[in-house]
Amino acid sequence: MLLAIDCGNTNTVFSIWDGTQFLSTWRIATDHTRTADEYFVWLSSLMAMTGTKAQITEAIISSTVPRVVFNLRVLCDRYFGCRPLVVGKPECRLPVAPRVDQGTTVGPDRLVNAAGAHDRHGGDLIVVDFGTATTFDVVDTDGAYVGGVIAPGVNLSLEALHMAAAALPHIDVAKPAKAIGTNTVACMQSGVYWGYIGLVEGIVRQVRRERERPTKVIATGGLASLFAQGTDLFHKIEDDLTMHGLVLIHEFNKETA
Numbered sequence: 390m391l392l393a394i395d396c397g398n399t400n401t402v403f404s405i406w407d408g409t410q411f412l413s414t415w416r417i418a419t420d421h422t423r424t425a426d427e428y429f430v431w432l433s434s435l436m437a438m439t440g441t442k443a444q445i446t447e448a449i450i451s452s453t454v455p456r457v458v459f460n461l462r463v464l465c466d467r468y469f470g471c472r473p474l475v476v477g478k479p480e481c482r483l484p485v486a487p488r489v490d491q492g493t494t495v496g497p498d499r500l501v502n503a504a505g506a507h508d509r510h511g512g513d514l515i516v517v518d519f520g521t522a523t524t525f526d527v528v529d530t531d532g533a534y535v536g537g538v539i540a541p542g543v544n545l546s547l548e549a550l551h552m553a554a555a556a557l558p559h560i561d562v563a564k565p566a567k568a569i570g571t572n573t574v575a576c577m578q579s580g581v582y583w584g585y586i587g588l589v590e591g592i593v594r595q596v597r598r599e600r601e602r603p604t605k606v607i608a609t610g611g612l613a614s615l616f617a618q619g620t621d622l623f624h625k626i627e628d629d630l631t632m633h634g635l636v637l638i639h640e641f642n643k644e645t646a
């Protein structure tokens with residue numbers, strides 16, 4: 390079975406793919422000091438507690454945090470006896486090569502999202518991923534990642550408000566009942582929620598103007614469904630998009646080996 394690992398700047402997600410479906414998905418805070426042994430204790434206790442019977446023999450990793458890859462590699466080697474494929478490394482091939490400036494490094498999560506979304510929806514696409522940063526990945530008709538947009542993430546924006554202004558509390562993102570807030574928290578929620586809807590709609594409008602062709606918008610990431618309540622921009626919301634892309638890239642590399 391395949392262990393697929395999606396490491397973001399905030400959270401790292403582990404999913405087990407049995408060849409047909411995901412058996413389980415678990416999330417842990419991203420921490421580059423976590424050792425292979427710690428990952429294994431955590432993983433094996435979750436497997437035992439949920440009765441997940443999985444013989445892991447293969448692994449694929451996408452990480453936006455380069456420092457965590459070392460310990461994840463050790464995890465795969467020591468406990469699962471395999472060498473993981475790491476997206477972004479030369480030995481990991483992509484179904485379609487990205488078309489970007491020479492010498493640039495695209496976040497592996499964005500390459501994975503592009504592959505996963507194109508497999509499900511075809512081109513042309515914009516994938517919006519609400520992570521630590523909010524990314525917009527533009528996917529061409531043939532599935533190539535051709536660029537995009539990186540905007541500050543929703544929680545980063547809230548954190549920045551709280552950090553910079555003495556009277557503004559730490560709050561969670563939520564869809565406010567009204568745009569006009571009648572208390573501090575409601576005002577902040579409105580600023581971030583409706584400000585973000587404006588950001589997403591504005592960026593998509595501008596990208597579509599540059600692309601001059603019909604382009605579907607696919608959203609992913611934990612906050613996608615919350616923002617879908619404020620706009621009809623999204624053709625589809627897919628929580629498992631990155632994981633789907635990881636499985637796809639793994640299969641592609643096996644087939645073309």
Ligand SMILES: Nc1ncnc2c1ncn2[C@@H]1O[C@H](COP(=O)(O)OP(=O)(O)O)[C@@H](O)[C@H]1O
Nearest residue numbers: 397398399400401519520521522544610611612
């Ligand atoms: N369902 C959710 N509801 C509220 N906040 C969420 C949810 N899922 C993720 N978040 C928050 O969104 C931010 C991005 O999370 P995540 O998608 O895991 O980012 P990354 O992939 O960059 O690690 C984090 O601050 C996280 O706490």
Ligand SMILES: CC(C)(COP(=O)(O)O)[C@@H](O)C(=O)NCCC(=O)O
Nearest residue numbers: 397398453494495496520521522539
């Ligand atoms: C933009 C990102 C920080 C998003 O990461 P995430 O929010 O998923 O942790 C990541 O994709 C990244 O580090 N990218 C490198 C630069 C680029 O994609 O062009």
Ligand SMILES: [K+]
Nearest residue numbers: 397498518520
């Ligand atoms: K991500």
